[in-house]
Amino acid sequence: MNAVSCRGLRFAYGPRGVDLDVAAGEMVALVGVNGAGKTTTMELLLGHRRPAGGTIRVLGRDPYAERRRLATEVGVVPQDSGLAPDLTVAETLRLWLRLHRRPVSGDLLGAVDLEHRAGLRVRLLSGGERRRLDLAVALCGRPRLLLLDEPTSGLDPDSRARTWKLLREQRDAGTSILVSTHYPEEAAGHADRIVIMDGGVLR
Numbered sequence: 769m770n771a772v773s774c775r776g777l778r779f780a781y782g783p784r785g786v787d788l789d790v791a792a793g794e795m796v797a798l799v800g801v802n803g804a805g806k807t808t809t810m811e812l813l814l815g816h817r818r819p820a821g822g823t824i825r826v827l828g829r830d831p832y833a834e835r836r837r838l839a840t841e842v843g844v845v846p847q848d849s850g851l852a853p854d855l856t857v858a859e860t861l862r863l864w865l866r867l868h869r870r871p872v873s874g875d876l877l878g879a880v881d882l883e884h885r886a887g888l889r890v891r892l893l894s895g896g897e898r899r900r901l902d903l904a905v906a907l908c909g910r911p912r913l914l915l916l917d918e919p920t921s922g923l924d925p926d927s928r929a930r931t932w933k934l935l936r937e938q939r940d941a942g943t944s945i946l947v948s949t950h951y952p953e954e955a956a957g958h959a960d961r962i963v964i965m966d967g968g969v970l971r
């Protein structure tokens with residue numbers, strides 16, 4: 769079973785007749801310029817929006833009808849971080865690990881290079897550090913599928929390279945990944961496959 773399978777997916781604006789698959793254990797990059805429809809596609813896959821037409825299956829389920837059920841199996845980096853600004857980095861991860869009933873450990877902090885920021889409040893992080901925390905939060909539930917909306921935006925080249933390495937490790941461990949990005953060269957170097965979105969259609 770594919771992790772993601774869309775057929776003829778349409779929305780009032782954005783995606784138009786999109787067929788998109790992510791196989792189990794595959795990392796697919798969704799590449800496109802501003803306004804191409806990447807975020808709208810992610811929101812459809814998350815069940816935040818109802819499609820105007822076509823079918824979507826995420827881990828075999830209809831995300832609009834079964835959004836809550838999928839929430840435990842899908843890790844998400846949204847376009848805009850929604851983390852509580854007054855919690856520290858360590859508190860944020862503890863909270864999310866507890867929500868997922870996972871043992872609290874510092875491993876994730878190390879994985880995203882934020883050990884030295886553990887005691888800092890989220891609102892004081894740099895944009896790139898916050899993006900790395902977003903990714904750590906997405907990994908808290910050990911998801912079967914990651915849906916990542918520009919997780920490398922705002923990151924410097926070193927951090928971008930480390931993020932892609934972490935994603936490849938997740939993929940190698942069996943996690944399916946759909947990751948959107950503005951950077952086709954980067955995606956080409958790291959993803960298993962690239963799909964290009966342009967004006968709401970895949971090319």
Ligand SMILES: Nc1ncnc2c1ncn2[C@@H]1O[C@H](COP(=O)(O)OP(=O)(O)OP(=O)(O)O)[C@@H](O)[C@H]1O
Pocket residue numbers: 781782800801802803804805806807808809847
């Ligand atoms: N409610 C809306 N009604 C009409 N058009 C909208 C609405 N919301 C977004 N759009 C437009 O739909 C297009 C697709 O937007 P989307 O955010 O999915 O693109 P994107 O590929 O994620 O872009 P970016 O790289 O800038 O994040 C954009 O041109 C956007 O302005």
